[in-house]
Amino acid sequence: MSSLFSQQDQHCSFQRIAIIGMGLIGGSMGMALRQGNMATEVVGCDRNEESLALALTTQAAHRVEKEIARAVEGADLIILATPVRTYPKILDAMKKHLEPGAIVTDVGSTKSWVVQELESMLGEKNPFVGGHPMAGSEKKGIEGADRYLLENAVYVLTPSERTDRNALKKVEKMVQSLGARTLELSPEEHDTMVAMVSHLPHMVAVALVDTLGEVTKTQPEVTMLAAGGFRDTTRIAAGDPQMWFDIACTNRKHLVEKIEHFQRLLTQLKDEIIACGPSSSNVKNEGLSQSPQEPLKGRLHRARELRLTIPGKAKGLLPGIHEVVVTVPDRPGMIGHIARLLGDEEVNIADIEILRVREGHGGTIRVGFYKEEEAEKALQILSQDGIIVKRW
Numbered sequence: 397m398s399s400l401f402s403q404q405d406q407h408c409s410f411q412r413i414a415i416i417g418m419g420l421i422g423g424s425m426g427m428a429l430r431q432g433n434m435a436t437e438v439v440g441c442d443r444n445e446e447s448l449a450l451a452l453t454t455q456a457a458h459r460v461e462k463e464i465a466r467a468v469e470g471a472d473l474i475i476l477a478t479p480v481r482t483y484p485k486i487l488d489a490m491k492k493h494l495e496p497g498a499i500v501t502d503v504g505s506t507k508s509w510v511v512q513e514l515e516s517m518l519g520e521k522n523p524f525v526g527g528h529p530m531a532g533s534e535k536k537g538i539e540g541a542d543r544y545l546l547e548n549a550v551y552v553l554t555p556s557e558r559t560d561r562n563a564l565k566k567v568e569k570m571v572q573s574l575g576a577r578t579l580e581l582s583p584e585e586h587d588t589m590v591a592m593v594s595h596l597p598h599m600v601a602v603a604l605v606d607t608l609g610e611v612t613k614t615q616p617e618v619t620m621l622a623a624g625g626f627r628d629t630t631r632i633a634a635g636d637p638q639m640w641f642d643i644a645c646t647n648r649k650h651l652v653e654k655i656e657h658f659q660r661l662l663t664q665l666k667d668e669i670i671a672c673g674p675s676s677s678n679v680k681n682e683g684l685s686q687s688p689q690e691p692l693k694g695r696l697h698r699a700r701e702l703r704l705t706i707p708g709k710a711k712g713l714l715p716g717i718h719e720v721v722v723t724v725p726d727r728p729g730m731i732g733h734i735a736r737l738l739g740d741e742e743v744n745i746a747d748i749e750i751l752r753v754r755e756g757h758g759g760t761i762r763v764g765f766y767k768e769e770e771a772e773k774a775l776q777i778l779s780q781d782g783i784i785v786k787r788w
């Protein structure tokens with residue numbers, strides 16, 4: 397039988413999981429944990445009462461508490477899901493109320509500072525396991541939360557020399573119950589890598605939007621021309637300023653290194669653009685240089701090749717999912733029909749996403765598989781049934 401869901405361990409591993417910060421990530425994890433079977437009780441805690449009310453109606457928690465002390469009472473796992481620089485104050489508020497041996501973990505975007513601070517604040521009584529799901533969005537708050545946000549995402553765990561191995565195993569099991577894939581890195585390795593793939597892109601997006609802002613002062617209509625490229629490269633700049641301020645402050649060293657690296661490449665790129673002007677000696681009959689040796693062209697080729705190797709819709713750092721795109725007519729039960737066709741041939745769907753829908757006409761659906769062979773088999777099965785399908 398084809399399954400849209402990853403295998404979940406059916407055993408409750410925790411009595412009570414307390415989540416501090418019922419926002420985008422905390423809310424999404426709460427939904428998956430409550431609706432899964434990882435804990436007998438999930439307690440949601442937030443300083444915002446509206447978020448707590450929504451946590452209950454969206455089943456992101458069994459019970460909600462505004463007071464941190466009350467939320468952690470009797471909990472055997474505490475998940476911190478607030479901006480990272482709030483952690484020390486939150487720890488202060490919970491420390492006296494933690495059960496001995498209760499595990500504390502977090503979802504923060506930076507790790508060296510976090511692991512060091514929390515390990516030294518918690519001492520020997522409570523193990524700490526640093527974590528970071530490599531999925532999310534520019535949305536803020538539980539309004540943007542999604543029960544399947546972390547499905548198929550890479551979830552980094554960052555044990556240190558002090559990490560209790562038993563606690564690490566339990567957190568790993570909780571993460572896998574969300575349908576995410578765990579990857580162990582040291583806090584330092586994590587911070588240098590995310591500086592490259594997450595924090596630098598964010599700051600570049602911010603600088604691009606800032607540049608647009610300055611240009612609009614003299615050319616207000618320029619924003620109307622911002623098509624897919626500008627939108628794609630700047631979507632993340634709409635993320636929460638408080639969260640990104642905290643990220644920049646706590647991963648400053650690696651972020652500054654990556655910005656300097658980027659500045660060097662941008663200067664080289666600028667020089668190559670200057671050198672390829674129409675008056676340069678490279679101009680051939682067609683008006684453009686054809687030689688791939690030409691520096692700018694070489695760089696554009698290399699970037700294209702490298703970008704094409706990055707999986708299209710994978711969440712996170714690991715090699716992703718093998719995909720097909722199916723064009724379906726607007727007929728009831730089409731998704732079920734596709735899932736059944738594949739399930740009958742034991743092809744497991746890892747991920748499915750509706751890309752576009754046109755009411756009355758139909759739409760396109762992306763279907764992902766863990767293995768290349770499964771994507772190829774799906775292509776065969778679906779096209780034999782007369783369905784329009786192609787690899788993506």
Ligand SMILES: NC(=O)C1=CN([C@@H]2O[C@H](COP(=O)(O)OP(=O)(O)OC[C@H]3O[C@@H](n4cnc5c(N)ncnc54)[C@H](O)[C@@H]3O)[C@@H](O)[C@H]2O)C=CC1
Nearest residue numbers: 417419420421442443477478479480504505532533536537
């Ligand atoms: N947004 C994203 O895509 C991702 C974020 N993260 C990390 O997850 C953490 C949470 O981020 P989001 O869920 O995006 O933020 P969010 O803004 O959606 O949620 C944070 C929640 O924490 C609450 N909160 C803040 N300070 C609090 C305090 N002192 N006491 C109680 N509640 C408090 C807020 O009211 C809010 O509901 C951050 O550390 C961030 O770095 C990790 C992966 C992805």
Ligand SMILES: O=C(O)C(=O)Cc1ccc(O)cc1
Nearest residue numbers: 505529530531532533534632
């Ligand atoms: O919106 C996106 O594409 C993101 O990449 C979201 C995101 C933001 C912060 C993180 O630490 C991890 C993921």
